[in-house]
Amino acid sequence: MNREKSFNIIRTLFSMVAAILVAFIIIVMVSKNPFESIQIFLLKPLTSKRYIGNIIEAAIPLIFSGLSISLLFRTGLFNLGGEGVFYFSGIIGSILAIWLKLPPILLPLACFTASAIAGTAVMLVPGILRAKYNANEMVTSLMMNSIVLGIGSYILNNILRDPSVANLVSYKYNSDALLPVILKGTRVHAGFLIALLCAALVYVYIYKTRSGYEIRVTGTNPKFAQYSGINVTKVIIMVHVLAGAIAGVGGMVECLGLHRRFEWTGLPGYGFDGCMIAMLANNNPFGVVGASLFVGYLRVGADLVNRSADVPTEMIAILQSLIILLISAEKLLKKYRQRWIEKDVKEVNHEVAS
Amino acid sequence: TGCSSQPNTNDTQNAQNTESNKSEESTNATNTNTENDTSDYKVALMIPGNLGDKSFFDAAFNSIELLKSELGIQVDYVESGSDSSKYYSAYVDLCEKNYDLILTVSSNGDDALTQIAEEYPEQKFINLDDTMEEIPANVYIISPKNNEMCYLSGAVAALKAKELGENTIGFVGGMDIPGINEFLVGYIEGAQQINPDIKVAASYVGSFTDTAKGKENGLLLYNSGVSVIFAAAGQSGLGVIDAAVAKEKFAIGVDSDQAEALKEAQPDMANVIITSAIKNIPQTALMIVKKAMADDVAYGTKGFYGLKDGAVGIANNEFYQKLLSESDRNTVSELQAKVVNGEATITDTAGLTTEQVNTIRDAVRP
Amino acid sequence: MKSLLDLISTSDFIYSIFRVTTPLLFASMGAVVSDVAGVPNISLEGLMLIAAFSGMFFSYLSQSALIGLIMALVMAVAFSGLLAFFTLHYKTNIILGGIAINSLASGGTIFFLYLVAHDKGTSISLASKVLPTINIPIIQDLPIVGHIISGHNILTYLSLLAVLFTYYLLKKTALGFHIRAVGEKKEAAESVGINVTKIQAIAILFSGLMCGFGGAFMSMGYVSWFSRDMISGRGWIALAAESMGRQTVLGSALTSFLFGIADALSNALASMGYSSDLVKTIPYFATLIGITIFSVRIYRKSKKIA
Amino acid sequence: MSNYILEMNNISKIYGNGVVANSNVSFNLKKGEIHSLVGENGSGKTTLMKILFGMEAPSRGEIILNGKQVQFSDSKEAIKNGIGMVHQHFMLVESFSVAQNIVLGMEMKKRLFVNEEKSIQFTEALSKKYNLIVDPKEITKKLPVGVKQKVEILKALARGAEILILDEPTAVLAPQETEQLFKELMHLKAQGHTIVFISHKIPEIKLISDRITVIRSGKTVGTYNASDVSEKEISNFIMGCEMDISIKKNAHHYSTNKISVDHITYKDQEQVQLLKEINFGVKGGMIFGIAGVQGNGQVELIDMLTRRMPIQNGDISFNGQTIKEDTIAQIRKREVGYIPEDRLDQGVAVKESISDNMISNQIYSEDFCKHGLLNFKKISAFVNRNISDYEIRCMGQTQPIGMLSGGNMQKVVVARECENNPQILIAEQPTRGVDIGAAHIIHKKIIELRDQGCAVLLVSADLNEILKLSDVIAVMYEGEIVAYYDHTEGLNEEQLGIHMLGIERHTPEQIAKAVNRDE
Numbered sequence A: 001m002n003r004e005k006s007f008n009i010i011r012t013l014f015s016m017v018a019a020i021l022v023a024f025i026i027i028v029m030v031s032k033n034p035f036e037s038i039q040i041f042l043l044k045p046l047t048s049k050r051y052i053g054n055i056i057e058a059a060i061p062l063i064f065s066g067l068s069i070s071l072l073f074r075t076g077l078f079n080l081g082g083e084g085v086f087y088f089s090g091i092i093g094s095i096l097a098i099w100l101k102l103p104p105i106l107l108p109l110a111c112f113t114a115s116a117i118a119g120t121a122v123m124l125v126p127g128i129l130r131a132k133y134n135a136n137e138m139v140t141s142l143m144m145n146s147i148v149l150g151i152g153s154y155i156l157n158n159i160l161r162d163p164s165v166a167n168l169v170s171y172k173y174n175s176d177a178l179l180p181v182i183l184k185g186t187r188v189h190a191g192f193l194i195a196l197l198c199a200a201l202v203y204v205y206i207y208k209t210r211s212g213y214e215i216r217v218t219g220t221n222p223k224f225a226q227y228s229g230i231n232v233t234k235v236i237i238m239v240h241v242l243a244g245a246i247a248g249v250g251g252m253v254e255c256l257g258l259h260r261r262f263e264w265t266g267l268p269g270y271g272f273d274g275c276m277i278a279m280l281a282n283n284n285p286f287g288v289v290g291a292s293l294f295v296g297y298l299r300v301g302a303d304l305v306n307r308s309a310d311v312p313t314e315m316i317a318i319l320q321s322l323i324i325l326l327i328s329a330e331k332l333l334k335k336y337r338q339r340w341i342e343k344d345v346k347e348v349n350h351e352v353a354s
Numbered sequence B: 001t002g003c004s005s006q007p008n009t010n011d012t013q014n015a016q017n018t019e020s021n022k023s024e025e026s027t028n029a030t031n032t033n034t035e036n037d038t039s040d041y042k043v044a045l046m047i048p049g050n051l052g053d054k055s056f057f058d059a060a061f062n063s064i065e066l067l068k069s070e071l072g073i074q075v076d077y078v079e080s081g082s083d084s085s086k087y088y089s090a091y092v093d094l095c096e097k098n099y100d101l102i103l104t105v106s107s108n109g110d111d112a113l114t115q116i117a118e119e120y121p122e123q124k125f126i127n128l129d130d131t132m133e134e135i136p137a138n139v140y141i142i143s144p145k146n147n148e149m150c151y152l153s154g155a156v157a158a159l160k161a162k163e164l165g166e167n168t169i170g171f172v173g174g175m176d177i178p179g180i181n182e183f184l185v186g187y188i189e190g191a192q193q194i195n196p197d198i199k200v201a202a203s204y205v206g207s208f209t210d211t212a213k214g215k216e217n218g219l220l221l222y223n224s225g226v227s228v229i230f231a232a233a234g235q236s237g238l239g240v241i242d243a244a245v246a247k248e249k250f251a252i253g254v255d256s257d258q259a260e261a262l263k264e265a266q267p268d269m270a271n272v273i274i275t276s277a278i279k280n281i282p283q284t285a286l287m288i289v290k291k292a293m294a295d296d297v298a299y300g301t302k303g304f305y306g307l308k309d310g311a312v313g314i315a316n317n318e319f320y321q322k323l324l325s326e327s328d329r330n331t332v333s334e335l336q337a338k339v340v341n342g343e344a345t346i347t348d349t350a351g352l353t354t355e356q357v358n359t360i361r362d363a364v365r366p
Numbered sequence C: 001m002k003s004l005l006d007l008i009s010t011s012d013f014i015y016s017i018f019r020v021t022t023p024l025l026f027a028s029m030g031a032v033v034s035d036v037a038g039v040p041n042i043s044l045e046g047l048m049l050i051a052a053f054s055g056m057f058f059s060y061l062s063q064s065a066l067i068g069l070i071m072a073l074v075m076a077v078a079f080s081g082l083l084a085f086f087t088l089h090y091k092t093n094i095i096l097g098g099i100a101i102n103s104l105a106s107g108g109t110i111f112f113l114y115l116v117a118h119d120k121g122t123s124i125s126l127a128s129k130v131l132p133t134i135n136i137p138i139i140q141d142l143p144i145v146g147h148i149i150s151g152h153n154i155l156t157y158l159s160l161l162a163v164l165f166t167y168y169l170l171k172k173t174a175l176g177f178h179i180r181a182v183g184e185k186k187e188a189a190e191s192v193g194i195n196v197t198k199i200q201a202i203a204i205l206f207s208g209l210m211c212g213f214g215g216a217f218m219s220m221g222y223v224s225w226f227s228r229d230m231i232s233g234r235g236w237i238a239l240a241a242e243s244m245g246r247q248t249v250l251g252s253a254l255t256s257f258l259f260g261i262a263d264a265l266s267n268a269l270a271s272m273g274y275s276s277d278l279v280k281t282i283p284y285f286a287t288l289i290g291i292t293i294f295s296v297r298i299y300r301k302s303k304k305i306a
Numbered sequence D: 001m002s003n004y005i006l007e008m009n010n011i012s013k014i015y016g017n018g019v020v021a022n023s024n025v026s027f028n029l030k031k032g033e034i035h036s037l038v039g040e041n042g043s044g045k046t047t048l049m050k051i052l053f054g055m056e057a058p059s060r061g062e063i064i065l066n067g068k069q070v071q072f073s074d075s076k077e078a079i080k081n082g083i084g085m086v087h088q089h090f091m092l093v094e095s096f097s098v099a100q101n102i103v104l105g106m107e108m109k110k111r112l113f114v115n116e117e118k119s120i121q122f123t124e125a126l127s128k129k130y131n132l133i134v135d136p137k138e139i140t141k142k143l144p145v146g147v148k149q150k151v152e153i154l155k156a157l158a159r160g161a162e163i164l165i166l167d168e169p170t171a172v173l174a175p176q177e178t179e180q181l182f183k184e185l186m187h188l189k190a191q192g193h194t195i196v197f198i199s200h201k202i203p204e205i206k207l208i209s210d211r212i213t214v215i216r217s218g219k220t221v222g223t224y225n226a227s228d229v230s231e232k233e234i235s236n237f238i239m240g241c242e243m244d245i246s247i248k249k250n251a252h253h254y255s256t257n258k259i260s261v262d263h264i265t266y267k268d269q270e271q272v273q274l275l276k277e278i279n280f281g282v283k284g285g286m287i288f289g290i291a292g293v294q295g296n297g298q299v300e301l302i303d304m305l306t307r308r309m310p311i312q313n314g315d316i317s318f319n320g321q322t323i324k325e326d327t328i329a330q331i332r333k334r335e336v337g338y339i340p341e342d343r344l345d346q347g348v349a350v351k352e353s354i355s356d357n358m359i360s361n362q363i364y365s366e367d368f369c370k371h372g373l374l375n376f377k378k379i380s381a382f383v384n385r386n387i388s389d390y391e392i393r394c395m396g397q398t399q400p401i402g403m404l405s406g407g408n409m410q411k412v413v414v415a416r417e418c419e420n421n422p423q424i425l426i427a428e429q430p431t432r433g434v435d436i437g438a439a440h441i442i443h444k445k446i447i448e449l450r451d452q453g454c455a456v457l458l459v460s461a462d463l464n465e466i467l468k469l470s471d472v473i474a475v476m477y478e479g480e481i482v483a484y485y486d487h488t489e490g491l492n493e494e495q496l497g498i499h500m501l502g503i504e505r506h507t508p509e510q511i512a513k514a515v516n517r518d519e
C-alpha cells in the first residue's frame, strides 16, 4: 500500500473524527444535559440489536447510491442524477409491485429489473449527452432530477394513488413483493444482502475486468485512454448504464424493504448522500459499505438524541456537509502528504544507489 | 414547550423504567384499577411528522399539556419527522418503555402502526385522527368528521360572499388528495345550504410547505374576484392568508384556531381570518384517554366523532364576531344545530372515489 | 382554456411575473458571475435559504427590516465565503462544496428555526419585518401599465438593477475583465500578476451576495416569515436559467423571465384545477433541450473542421 | 560593486512531488545583453526563470536585482521590478482582443469603466515604438502563432520590462518569423533592454546571444561568451560529452513497405495549409527519421498516422491496407506502437499503477484478457520483466506511475509500445526530458526493433538523435518534405539545419525517392 492511499485513509479518519467532535460541540451548545445527550449519540446506537438493525437499515440505500455515484466519480463524471433515479425507479417498480401477480422470489426480481431499466433510462439522458456531445452532465442530471420528479408525482397522483388513504401514497404492494426480514427483532431485510452482493460485484468489475480497467483509465486520463484505443464514448455510456441500474435497484430495495407502499412525496435525498459516501469511501466498493454504515450510525445516533433528548435531528445535516467539505479538501493536511511523497522519492533513489 | 419540558420528563422516564423493570407484574396489576391512582398512568404521543405545521401535529402536541393538567398523568412524546421509514423504530422504542397507552395522530404512520400493533398485542394504541380500514384488535381509531366542520366553514364563506354581493367562494388545498378533498366536499355542501347555485373556485398548491406558491394561488383566486378563501393547505395555507392581507380580502383557517395562533405575532393576518375549521384534538384526546383509563374503549374499531361530540367545529372568537354579522352568525349556529341533531344531509366522505370528487368539484367550478 | 386566457391577460398576472421572477434573477446573476470565473457555484439554493432565515430572524430581533436585509446579505456572503475558502484554499471540488453548503442550509436552517421558534415548520410565531413596496409617483396612476410596473417590492426593482449591474461589471469594468480572463485562462491572468484566487473568491462572494438578496426577498417580501425549504428549488431553476442563458448576463436574465412566466403559468393552471406536476417541469425540460441543441451544434461544428 | 543588473546565486528548487528541478544554479545578467539559457528538456531552465519571475518560490538561494536582494512572492512583484516573461506556452485570453490582452491587469480607467479607446491607442503606440506590428482590435484566437508571439512580447514590454525572458520563443516559429523576431530582439537590445533567451536550437543561440549559460539536470555547467564557444562545444556541454553513448548499428535489411503516405495535404479551420503533398514510405527494418523545426507539420502528420485526426486529402496505408476509415482501436489492432510526444498529456494515467500503464495497449489481446477478465499472472510476469529489462527505478509494479521521474515514466511508455512486438513503431520525441542513461536504453530498444524488421518512423527535434538512429532522413519545412537522404553517411547537423531553415531544397526527383516503393 502506497503513501498516497494511506494518506487518503488518514484524511478520511480525520474527517470522521472532526464530524463527531462538531456533533459534541453542537450538543453541548443546545442540549440541557449535554453529557447524557453525547452518551446517547455515541453509545446508544450500539446498545441494542434493534438499534444496530436501524444502522444497517439506514445504510442499505446509502450503499446503493454510494456505489452508483462512486462509479461515476471514478470516471471523472459529476453526475448528480442518483437523486432522481432513486425516486423514479421506485415509482416504476412500484407499478409492478402493486399489480403484477408473480410468486414471492420472482416478483421482487421483476420489480428490480423494471426499476433498473427505469434508472438506466433516466441516467442515459445525461450520459449520452455527455458521451456524444460533451454536454455538462452536472447540469443535465440536475435537470433530469426535477423532470422525473414531476413525471413521477404525476404518475403517483393519477395512477398509483390510494384514495382510501388521506395522504399521498400509492396502493399497498402485493405482499409477495416485500423483502423478507433477515435479522429477527430488527427490520434488516434481504436488501442488505443484495447491497453487499452489488458491492462485491462492483469490486470485481472495477479491479478484475477489462471494462473496469477501461473505466479506471478513462477516469484518470481520458486522453491516455483514447490514445490506448479505448472507446471513451462507450465507456462513459457504460458507466451511466451501470450507475443508473444500481441506483434504480437501490430505490426499489428501499421501497420493498422498509415500506408497504410508495411513500416518497419528494426526492428522497439519497443521490446527494451518495456523493458523500463515495468520497468517504474514496470510490472503493467495500469502502462504500463501511462509509454507509458509519453514516447510518451517525444518523441513528442523531435520531436517538432527537427522540430521547432535546437536540433536533437536523444536526445530522451539519455533520454531513462538514464531512463532504473536509474529505474532498485535496489540500487538507497537505504538508504531511508532501513530506511522505518526498520521502518516497528519496527511498527510490536510495534503492537505486544500493 | 416540548423542548423545555423534555429534560425532566427524561429523568422521570428513566426513573420509571428502572422501577418498572424491578416489578413487571406490579405495573400490569395497576393497569386494571387505574382510577384510584392515576399518577403512574403513562401515556406516550407518537407524532409521525414535524411539529410546527400549525395544524394537527401541533394540535396533537397541545393535547399533552391538557392531559397532564386535567388527569395529572405522565405524557411523553416523540416527533419522528417526515421520513416514514423511521416511524416503526420510534414505535418500538415506545413499546419497549411499556406505556399504558400510546397515542398517535394522522394516517402517516398507519403501516408502521399496523405492524407494531401485531408485534405488541398487549400494547394499546389510539389514533386521534385517522381513517384506517383494517384495524388491529389493540388499536382504536378516531376519525373526526372533517366534512362537518368544513360544512360550517362553507356556510360562513357563502354568507360572507352574499354580504359582499358575490356568487363565488374560493378553496386552496395543499394537494389534490382525498384527505383534502374531504374538506372541499363538506365546504361545497355547506356553502350550497346558503346559496344553492354558489360557485367554488378550487386550487391546489401542490405542496404543503411552499408558502410562496400558496400565496400565488391565493392571489390568483382573489384577483379573479373571489373574496373568501378556505385555506386547507398546512403551511402553504399561511401564504393564502398573507394574500388575503395583501388584497384586503378574507380567509378561513384550518385544523387549529389560526386567528388565535397568529394574533400576537401577525395581527393583520389574524384580522382577515373569519374563522377556522378546527379539529378539537386536545378535547378528543382528553375524552378518549379518560375512557381508556376507565377501560371502556372498543379497541379494534373506528369511531366517528363530529360536531355533536365537540371533536370538530369552527372557531368562535373575537375575529369571528367582528368579521361576520350577528344575523349571519345565527344562521351558522342554526345550521350547526341541524347537523348536531342529524337533520342536515352531508355526503359521507369516507372512501369517496376520485371520480365522485371530480363530479362534485366540477359541478360548482366557476 | 378561454378562462385561462383572460386569467393570464390580466395586469395582475403580468404583475405577478415580476414577483415570481425576482429571486430567479438575483440567483441567476450570482450563477453567471461565479461560472464565468470558472468556479460554478451550485449552492444558490442553500445560500438563499440561509439568507431567507437570517433576514427573518434578525429583522425579528432588531425589529428593523433594513438590519434584517443587511444580515441576510452578510450571512449569505459569509457562507459563500466558507465555500470559497474550502474550494480555493483547500481545493475542495466546487461541486461537492456546493452540495455540502446545500445540505448544511436545508438542515441548519430548520435546526436553528427550532432553537429560536421551537418550531420546525415556520417562523410565523416571530413577528419579523418585511421590506417596503414602492409606488412610482407618476407611473402608478397610469391605467394598466401603472398597475404592472408600480407597487412592487423594493427588491424586485433591485433585481432588475442587479442585472444591469452584473452586465456592466462583466463587460466594462477591470474586475469584469479579470473575472473573464481567470475563467477562460488562469495562467494568462497569473502571468500578468492577477491574483487568481482573489478574483475567484470575489466571484463566489458576489454570487453569495446575490443569493442574499434573493433569499431576503423570499422571507421579507414575498411572504413575511421563514418556512422550512421555502426556496423550493428556485436556486436550481436559477442554475438552469444560467446554463440555458449560456453564461451570459442578458441570456440568463431573459431565461429567468421565461421561467418566471412558466411558474406563474403553472400557478394559473393549478388555480383552474389542472395538475401542476407536469407544468412544473417546463423550465427544466426547456433547459435540457436548450443545452442539448447547443452542445449538438458545437459538436457538429467541430466535426466539420475534420 | 558588480556590473550585473541581476544575480541569481545558488538557487535550488524542489517541486512538491520531489523533483529536484534546480540545485545550486547560479545565473547572472549584464545590462543590455542577450543571454541564452540552454539545457536538455527537464534540465530546469523554465523552473529557474519561473523563480526569477516570482511564479515559483526557490527552496534555497538568493536573487540580487540592481544590487538589492529581492524576493518575489508573485509575478506581480517581479513585473513591478521590471521583469517580463514570455512563456514557453502562450498565455493569452483567446476571446479577448489584442489590446485587451495587452492591458490585462493594468487597464486604464474612465471613471468606473475600462477605457477601451485608450487601451487601443496605447497598444498602437507600443507596437510602433518597438516595431512589433499588431492589430489591436483583432481577436486573439484568430492570430497566427508568430503574431501571438509578438503580442506576448508586447505584453511584457507594456509592463515596463527591462529584463525580458523569452522561453523557447522560436520553437513554434517558422524560420522567417524567427529572423523577424531576431531583428526585433536586436532592436530591443539597442534600446537597452536585457534579454534572457531560452532555446534548444544551437545555431540560433550562437547567432543571437552575447553570453550563454548551460544547465544540465538542474545544475549549472557554466557561462560562456558566445564568441568563445563553437556550436559543437555548446552541445557537448548540454549533453555532458564524456559519456559514451555511441551504439553499434549493424547494416540494415529492408523488407517490404509497411507505411506508405500518399499525397497527404491538410488545411486547418483558418484554411492555413499545414501539410502539402506529403509522400513517403517506410519499409520493414528501416528507421525513417523526420527532422524539422517544431511546428512545421510534424504533429499534424503524426496525428493522421495515429488517427487522432481524420485524413482530409490523400491516403495512408499500413501493410498495403488503407487506414482512412480506422478508429484508434483499429490502428492498435494493426500492431502499431506509438510513443507520444508528451507523456504526461496522453502517455500515461498518473494515478494508476505502473502495471496498469504498461498493458493499456494489450487489454484486447487474448493472453492478457480472457472473456473480459484480466489475467494477472501473465500481466505481472510481463510487467516485472520489463521493469528489469528497462531498468525502471520504482518500488514495484503497483506503485502509481505519477511518482516516477519523467525518464522512468518514459521508459514505461517505451516498454509498453515496444514489447508487444509491433510491426510499425511511431516514435515522437522518444527521449524528450529524459536523462542520457535512459535515452541510451530507449535508443537501443528502437534499434533492436528495427533489426527485428519493424518499420520505425522517428520524429524528433533532437538532430543528433535523428542522425544516430535513422537509416534514411526526411526534412520537413512548412508542411513539406524539402529534403530526403537515403543514407546518413557523412551527414551532419549543419547540413540538416540548412534544410530545416528552408535555405536549401532537394530536387523533386530526390524527394520522390522517399516513397520507398517495393520494386
Ligand SMILES: Nc1ncnc2c1ncn2[C@@H]1O[C@H](COP(=O)(O)OP(=O)(O)OP(=O)(O)O)[C@@H](O)[C@H]1O
Residues within 6 Å of the ligand: D015, D016, D017, D019, D020, D021, D039, D040, D041, D042, D043, D044, D045, D046, D047, D048, D088, D406, D433
Ligand atoms: N509544477 C511542477 N511540478 C513538479 N515537477 C515539475 C513541475 N514543473 C516542472 N517540473 C519538473 O522539473 C524539471 C524541470 O522542469 P523545467 O520545465 O524547468 O525543464 P526545462 O528545462 O524547461 O525543460 P524544457 O526544455 O522541456 O522546457 C522537469 O523534470 C520537470 O518534469
Ligand SMILES: Nc1ncnc2c1ncn2[C@@H]1O[C@H](COP(=O)(O)OP(=O)(O)OP(=O)(O)O)[C@@H](O)[C@H]1O
Residues within 6 Å of the ligand: D017, D019, D020, D042, D402, D403, D404, D405, D406, D407, D408, D433, D434, D435, D438
Ligand atoms: N509540469 C509538471 N507538473 C507536475 N509534475 C510534473 C511536471 N513535469 C514533471 N513532473 C513530475 O516531475 C517528476 C520528475 O519528472 P522529470 O521529467 O523531472 O524527471 P527527471 O528529473 O527528468 O528525471 P529523469 O532524469 O529520469 O528524466 C515526475 O513525477 C513527473 O510526473
Ligand SMILES: [Mg+2]
Residues within 6 Å of the ligand: D045, D046, D047, D088, D167
Ligand atoms: Mg521549459
Ligand SMILES: [Mg+2]
Residues within 6 Å of the ligand: D041, D042, D043, D406, D407, D432, D433, D434, D435
Ligand atoms: Mg528529465
